[in-house]
Amino acid sequence: MSLSTERLPASEQSLAGRFVDRAAQWPWWLLVIVLGGVLIAWNALTSELYSAIFSRLTLGIGVTVFTTLVAYSLALVIGLLAGLGRVSTNPVVFNLATLYVQVIRGVPILVQLLVIAFVIVPLLIDGVNSLGMLLAPLLGAQNFLSQVRPPDVPFLTRCIIALAIAYGGFQAETFRAGIQSISRGQMEAARSLGMSYLQAMRYIILPQAIRRVLPPLGNDFVAMLKDSSLVSVLGVRDITQEARLYAAASFRYMETYLSLAFFYLAMTIVLSLGVKWVESRLNSHGRGQG
Amino acid sequence: MSTAPVLPTADPSAMIVIKNLVKEFHGLRAVDNVSLTVARGKVTVIIGPSGSGKSTLLRCINHLEVPTSGDIWVDGIHLTHNAKDINAVRAEVGMVFQQFNLFPHLTALQNVMLAQCVVRKRSEAEAREIAMQQLTRVGIPEKANAYPSQLSGGQQQRVAIARALAMNPKIMLFDEPTSALDPEMIKEVLDVMLELAGSGMTMVVVTHEMGFARNAADEVVFMDRGRIIEQGPPEIFFQQPREARTRAFLSQILR
Numbered sequence: 001m002s003l004s005t006e007r008l009p010a011s012e013q014s015l016a017g018r019f020v021d022r023a024a025q026w027p028w029w030l031l032v033i034v035l036g037g038v039l040i041a042w043n044a045l046t047s048e049l050y051s052a053i054f055s056r057l058t059l060g061i062g063v064t065v066f067t068t069l070v071a072y073s074l075a076l077v078i079g080l081l082a083g084l085g086r087v088s089t090n091p092v093v094f095n096l097a098t099l100y101v102q103v104i105r106g107v108p109i110l111v112q113l114l115v116i117a118f119v120i121v122p123l124l125i126d127g128v129n130s131l132g133m134l135l136a137p138l139l140g141a142q143n144f145l146s147q148v149r150p151p152d153v154p155f156l157t158r159c160i161i162a163l164a165i166a167y168g169g170f171q172a173e174t175f176r177a178g179i180q181s182i183s184r185g186q187m188e189a190a191r192s193l194g195m196s197y198l199q200a201m202r203y204i205i206l207p208q209a210i211r212r213v214l215p216p217l218g219n220d221f222v223a224m225l226k227d228s229s230l231v232s233v234l235g236v237r238d239i240t241q242e243a244r245l246y247a248a249a250s251f252r253y254m255e256t257y258l259s260l261a262f263f264y265l266a267m268t269i270v271l272s273l274g275v276k277w278v279e280s281r282l283n284s285h286g287r288g289q290g
Numbered sequence: 291m292s293t294a295p296v297l298p299t300a301d302p303s304a305m306i307v308i309k310n311l312v313k314e315f316h317g318l319r320a321v322d323n324v325s326l327t328v329a330r331g332k333v334t335v336i337i338g339p340s341g342s343g344k345s346t347l348l349r350c351i352n353h354l355e356v357p358t359s360g361d362i363w364v365d366g367i368h369l370t371h372n373a374k375d376i377n378a379v380r381a382e383v384g385m386v387f388q389q390f391n392l393f394p395h396l397t398a399l400q401n402v403m404l405a406q407c408v409v410r411k412r413s414e415a416e417a418r419e420i421a422m423q424q425l426t427r428v429g430i431p432e433k434a435n436a437y438p439s440q441l442s443g444g445q446q447q448r449v450a451i452a453r454a455l456a457m458n459p460k461i462m463l464f465d466e467p468t469s470a471l472d473p474e475m476i477k478e479v480l481d482v483m484l485e486l487a488g489s490g491m492t493m494v495v496v497t498h499e500m501g502f503a504r505n506a507a508d509e510v511v512f513m514d515r516g517r518i519i520e521q522g523p524p525e526i527f528f529q530q531p532r533e534a535r536t537r538a539f540l541s542q543i544l545r
Contacts, residue, residue, distance in 0.1 A: 188354055189391035189450075193405035193457060194381030196373070203404060207395050 060239035074164035079171025104169025178209035218275035311360035322516035384454030424452035444475030
């Protein structure tokens with residue numbers, strides 16, 4: 001790339017020189033990945049060990065994909081609400097949103113996962129139980145609120161909540177930046193037409209802001225897929241957990257973890273291409289650049 | 291609860307009454323104790339050097355700036371900072387900005403339709419019909435399906451005027467509507483404003499276009515350093531200005 005400015009006109013270049021120039025433009029990195037993929041796929045088809053590892057890992061794909069999709073969707077909702085809070089002029093709303101964002105961004109996601117799964121969810125269950133006791137005169141002593149027990153909230157659910165809350169904190173800042181990037185005149189024009197603050201947000205500011213933050217949101221989606229591997233720490237059987245269990249039982253660490261890495265790489269590459277495709281589609285539809 | 295201040299005039303022809311208005315930004319007085327009455331159906335043009343507070347005064351009329359003190363009545367309604375009242379008043383007060391502020395993600399037609407549907411609760415068909423009427427009025431019905439980025443500055447400003455008019459406002463505020471335009475596009479916007487003035491709309495216009503002030507204004511207001519220095523009908527204001535500061539300003543812009 002950096003050579004392009006010094007490049008001579010094609011007519012004055014040797015054939016070899018032109019070839020080197022062209023070759024410098026090719027996506028060699030993709031070739032390496034594809035070759036690695038072919039190698040591993042070849043192994044999966046021919047080697048009994050790899051095919052056993054692959055079928056084992058496949059068991060966890062459902063959990064990985066489900067965790068990613070649900071946690072990401074929840075994170076979008078949380079992030080949008082917190083992002084709106086971050087630009088709010090209401091001091092209570094602003095401070096609550098800022099507190100949330102600062103706490104979330106200052107604690108590692110793995111630690112958040114542990115805290116939410118082992119501290120916050122049990123506390124919430126206690127709270128619900130107490131509420132049930134409180135409402136016993138109304139609902140009866142054996143009401144469903146007082147009957148909630150920790151096993152009723154499986155670790156998969158706790159992990160999804162934790163990932164959603166963690167990513168919501170990051171997306172809040174993405175949404176805030178998007179909203180603040182829209183010129184003040186847009187809000188003023190909307191308000192001058194009699195729209196309320198929320199109507200102006202909904203019809204004028206957010207449609208423009210969201211279009212602007214699609215690239216970072218798309219990156220977050222890919223990042224969420226990768227971070228979903230953290231749920232294995234709590235024993236949730238996603239592909240990472242399946243790999244850990246298989247490796248521990250078979251002592252085939254190298255083959256198992258290489259396959260695991262390949263699984264993630266294959267998924268993230270497909271996902272990145274998908275995200276790019278969605279972005280280009282949306283860009284060709286929205287002409288506005290305001 | 292303090293009681294609402296009483297409208298200081300019984301004159302039914304007063305559309306906007308401003309009394310002792312002060313607006314401070316970080317201790318700086320942008321508008322300094324201004325009182326002004328704008329008559330129904332009349333065109334008031336506010337002129338003055340930049341930083342004289344004329345835009346701020348205009349923006350106080352629909353509470354885009356919240357006054358520091360003083361009172362404003364729009365069509366007899368006292369403006370407080372109650373959000374619901376403000377939204378209702380704003381729907382009656384159209385505003386045209388220097389930077390147009392069209393919504394870039396919507397077509398010209400959608401720009402003119404949106405607030406009708408959201409604020410006036412008109413049906414889409416009705417809003418579309420009114421929007422087309424207004425776009426025809428400002429002379430660009432053929433651009434209805436264009437996005438703002440595909441329009442020239444003059445066309446964008448005319449869409450912005452149509453957008454405000456579609457709400458059937460009682461008052462139109464213009465904040466330097468031609469200042470961001472290329473010279474050859476100024477006339478097409480001024481022509482629309484002249485037509486509007488002729489139709490009996492109450493207008494308050496902040497502008498540097500002295501030709502417009504001479505031809506269209508019923509009242510010219512000269513502001514400097516946040517205060518009204520002088521005001522009067524254009525023939526008197528331009529021919530026999532009383533104040534030295536007015537004369538100095540006029541001599542600089544009218545060569």
